[in-house]
Amino acid sequence: xxxxxxxxxxxxxxxxxxGFIAIGLGTLxxxxxxxxxxxxxxxxxxxxxxxxxxxxxxxxxxxxVLFILFDIETVFLLPWAIVFRQLGLFGLGEMFVFIAxxxxxxxxxxxxxxxxxx
Numbered sequence: 001x002x003x004x005x006x007x008x009x010x011x012x013x014x015x016x017x018x019g020f021i022a023i024g025l026g027t028l029x030x031x032x033x034x035x036x037x038x039x040x041x042x043x044x045x046x047x048x049x050x051x052x053x054x055x056x057x058x059x060x061x062x063x064x065v066l067f068i069l070f071d072i073e074t075v076f077l078l079p080w081a082i083v084f085r086q087l088g089l090f091g092l093g094e095m096f097v098f099i100a101x102x103x104x105x106x107x108x109x110x111x112x113x114x115x116x117x118x
Contacts, residue, residue: 059117070102076098077095
């Protein structure tokens with residue numbers, strides 16, 4: 001049984017080896033001429049103003065997480081649609097439960113104001 005996965009193991013080993021060889025050769029033979037001009041950060045051809053790191057509002061992360069959550073959950077609709085006829089009424093009921101749970105989460109986030117972009 002493990003012999004079936006030998007080709008995948010060899011593939012992973014060879015690709016990892018090629019990656020390490022490419023990085024090693026670049027480090028070994030690549031030019032190294034660091035100057036102050038090369039080490040300075042590049043900002044669209046302008047000199048940088050202010051700190052390089054700034055705080056992002058928490059609302060941005062909240063909306064990003066909600067987007068990912070609902071986007072990934074909608075991916076489950078495609079396999080269900082493909083095998084809809086084989087699942088019958090049981091599959092339809094389960095999908096209604098799934099969508100109801102999603103809608104509860106959506107309305108909760110909406111009620112809490114998580115979807116408001118100010």
